[in-house]
Every structure is written in C-alpha cells, then in structure tokens.
Amino acid sequence: MTNQELFDACLNHLRKQGKRAINKMGDCMYRAPDGSMCAVGALIPDDKYTQDLENCSVAHRAVAEAAGIHDDQIGLAHSIQRWMHDMNYAPFLENLELRAKDVAADYGLEYTK
Numbered sequence: 001m002t003n004q005e006l007f008d009a010c011l012n013h014l015r016k017q018g019k020r021a022i023n024k025m026g027d028c029m030y031r032a033p034d035g036s037m038c039a040v041g042a043l044i045p046d047d048k049y050t051q052d053l054e055n056c057s058v059a060h061r062a063v064a065e066a067a068g069i070h071d072d073q074i075g076l077a078h079s080i081q082r083w084m085h086d087m088n089y090a091p092f093l094e095n096l097e098l099r100a101k102d103v104a105a106d107y108g109l110e111y112t113k
Contacts, residue, residue, distance in 0.1 A: 001068055003076055006043075007109045010080045011100050013042035019092050020085055028086050029054055030063075039085040040077055043067035079103050 001009070021029050021036035030041030030053055037044075040058050048066040056063045058077045064070075069077045083099045097113060104111035 001070075001073075003073060003107060004109050006069065006073055006076060007080065007100075007104060007107070009043060010039040010084065011096075013037065014039055014084060014096055015093065017042075020088060028081075039080050040067055040069075043069070076103075076107050079106065 017036055019036060021032040021038040021041060023029050023032060028038050030044060031037055031049060040063065041049075044053070044063075044066045053060075053063050053066060058064065058067075058069070058081050059074050064074060064077070067077070080103055083103055084096055088095045088099060101111050103109070
C-alpha cells in the first residue's frame with residue numbers, strides 16, 4: 001500500500017464511522033466494544049486482529065504487520081492515528097477534515113474532501 005492509499009483508507013474510514021473508537025475510559029482502541037475501529041484498526045483484517053494488539057502502539061511490529069504498514073510508513077501511520085483520531089474531539093468530522101489537511105500537507109499527500 002502506498003502512503004496515499006494508507007492516508008485515504010484511514011480518512012475514508014473515519015469519515016464513514018464519524019467518531020473515535022474508544023473504551024468507556026476514553027482510551028483509543030483498535031477495536032472498541034461498540035464495534036468501532038480507530039484509523040489504524042480499520043486496516044487490520046479480522047483474521048489478524050487479536051486483543052493483544054490493544055496494548056501496543058502503531059510502531060509495534062505486531063500492529064504494523066497486522067495492518068500492512070511498512071517500516072517507512074510508521075511515521076505517517078502514527079500521525080494519522082494521533083492527529084486524525086486520538087487528538088480529535090467534538091465536533092469530530094469538522095476537526096477530522098482540518099487535521100487531515102495538515103497531515104496530508106506534512107507528508108506531501110493529496111487531500112480531497
């Protein structure tokens with residue numbers, strides 16, 4: 001997957017979902033109890049997901065491999081996760097678009113609304 005494909009997949013998922021994937025404590029989860037998935041969690045196929053991933057950052061080898069993220073894409077994936085999901089509060093979709101523009105600019109990617 002290219003950087004653009006990674007960015008687009010995460011952005012489109014978050015747009016469709018319309019909210020963060022969190023537990024009742026407000027912590028990000030790759031797969032939340034309500035079935036929602038964070039930006040990176042959406043890249044992890046069901047057959048590669050395990051509960052053990054929840055305790056690992058996107059930079060952890062197990063998460064990167066499960067999500068199909070290459071070593072040279074860890075920084076991008078981390079930025080997507082941090083800025084477009086973890087640090088995104090209400091109004092979620094409005095902030096998502098603003099943050100997605102910034103991430104795209106930082107990594108030389110195309111942002112389309």
